[in-house]
Amino acid sequence: MDKDFQEEFTQVIKFQPPLYKQRHQFVKDLVEKYKPKKVADLGCADCSLLWMLKFCSCIEVLAGLDICANVMKEKMHTLSPLPVDYLQPSERSLTVTLHHGSVAHKDPCMLGFDLVTCIELIEHLEESELKKFPEVVFGFMAPSIVVISTPNSEFNPLLPGVMLYRHPDHKFEWSQAEFQSWALETARCYNYSVEFTGVGHPPTGMEKVGFCTQIGVFVRKYPQTGESVLSEKPTEAVYKTVFKAVYPSLKDEKYLQNAVISEVMFTAQIIKHRLMSKHKEYSDDPERKSKFQPPMNCFSDYLGKLVVEKNMEPFVSGNEVYIPLATIFSFPKVNRLCGTFEKLCKLIAGKVTLSSDGSAVMFNTEHENEEN
Numbered sequence: 432m433d434k435d436f437q438e439e440f441t442q443v444i445k446f447q448p449p450l451y452k453q454r455h456q457f458v459k460d461l462v463e464k465y466k467p468k469k470v471a472d473l474g475c476a477d478c479s480l481l482w483m484l485k486f487c488s489c490i491e492v493l494a495g496l497d498i499c500a501n502v503m504k505e506k507m508h509t510l511s512p513l514p515v516d517y518l519q520p521s522e523r524s525l526t527v528t529l530h531h532g533s534v535a536h537k538d539p540c541m542l543g544f545d546l547v548t549c550i551e552l553i554e555h556l557e558e559s560e561l562k563k564f565p566e567v568v569f570g571f572m573a574p575s576i577v578v579i580s581t582p583n584s585e586f587n588p589l590l591p592g593v594m595l596y597r598h599p600d601h602k603f604e605w606s607q608a609e610f611q612s613w614a615l616e617t618a619r620c621y622n623y624s625v626e627f628t629g630v631g632h633p634p635t636g637m638e639k640v641g642f643c644t645q646i647g648v649f650v651r652k653y654p655q656t657g658e659s660v661l662s663e664k665p666t667e668a669v670y671k672t673v674f675k676a677v678y679p680s681l682k683d684e685k686y687l688q689n690a691v692i693s694e695v696m697f698t699a700q701i702i703k704h705r706l707m708s709k710h711k712e713y714s715d716d717p718e719r720k721s722k723f724q725p726p727m728n729c730f731s732d733y734l735g736k737l738v739v740e741k742n743m744e745p746f747v748s749g750n751e752v753y754i755p756l757a758t759i760f761s762f763p764k765v766n767r768l769c770g771t772f773e774k775l776c777k778l779i780a781g782k783v784t785l786s787s788d789g790s791a792v793m794f795n796t797e798h799e800n801e802e803n
């Protein structure tokens with residue numbers, strides 16, 4: 432490489448966004464493409480990739496593994512649910528777990544993942560660990576997809592201040608040919624295909640140098656059968672779980688019930704409010720007032736496509752207002768939350784005041800009238 436040319440670039444190479452963000456974005460894009468449900472990040476360090484992935488709505492299980500418990504513990508609180516997660520539980524379930532251990536050891540908690548990411552991990556492994564790594568990740572964990580990123584040593588002369596390796600803890604840094612030959616051999620051994628790419632483009636005119644971070648995306652050639660997942664894998668647990676968060680989810684009956692009750696009450700209040708304003712229009716006429724029934728279509732403007740049947744009409748009787756459950760169930764949000772009318776009835780039973788036959792939500796307006 433021409434020395435002047437090289438010096439010119441060492442002055443200006445600065446990745447925007449920073450390289451670590453580009454690596455994490457690469458993983459996020461891959462998650463959005465393949466939609467894995469279970470993702471494990473090996474060598475997860477400060478959990479920043481895991482934090483980013485918790486917002487991917489397809490993921491239901493996220494796990495991190497690192498040999499250094501302290502680095503994981505520093506920011507693991509960022510993986511805990513926030514108050515808003517309890518106020519508005521998500522429709523998906525999400526469990527986040529952090530394990531302390533080495534990628535050189537097998538542990539059953541790492542089985543069953545769809546995607547395993549190893550971002551800037553392998554260059555930190557001792558020779559003996561690197562030898563065991565393919566058998567643990569590709570042989571034992573055997574996810575559908577593995578992503579491995581590692582520095583491309585050919586790029587180093589372009590980086591300011593890099594003498595031997597980019598980081599003092601790196602045990603090696605590979606050229607493109609070295610990484611590709613290791614990756615191809617690993618893929619061949621464990622029946623994966625592998626494609627190479629990277630992040631951090633080389634400057635124009637120096638494309639041969641390759642990406643600053645080289646990436647191999649491994650895809651398992653054959654689907655795993657239930658049998659192969661379970662057989663030959665009688666390993667004992669060796670990792671230590673240091674963190675576990677189960678996010679509130681509407682898949683959990685307790686959160687679903689709360690969400691349904693508040694949605695039912697909110698919907699019933701809207702209908703009641705509309706009904707009462709109509710009712711006021713009639714109040715000058717004492718005969719009509721006592722047994723008020725609104726015109727059938729008076730809710731159609733905000734009930735959307737609701738087909739108003741006779742038994743779905745809300746009505747006022749004395750101080751009591753009745754909003755049929757069938758009407759409430761026809762609101763899209765209530766409908767989507769419950770799925771069936773029977774489920775709606777079951778979830779609100781004993782929690783919401785109903786008419787004696789259980790077919791309508793009942794409000795007593797006596798005190799409201801006094802206040803007014």
Ligand code: SAH
Pocket residue numbers: 451454473474475476477480496497498499502532533534535549550551552555556560
């Ligand atoms: N993946 C992170 C950081 C990588 S740094 C990111 O994308 O930013 C490498 C990490 O691998 C460090 O946190 C280090 O503690 C961890 N590590 C090193 N050897 C390991 C091993 N044998 N098993 C698991 N983690 C290891």
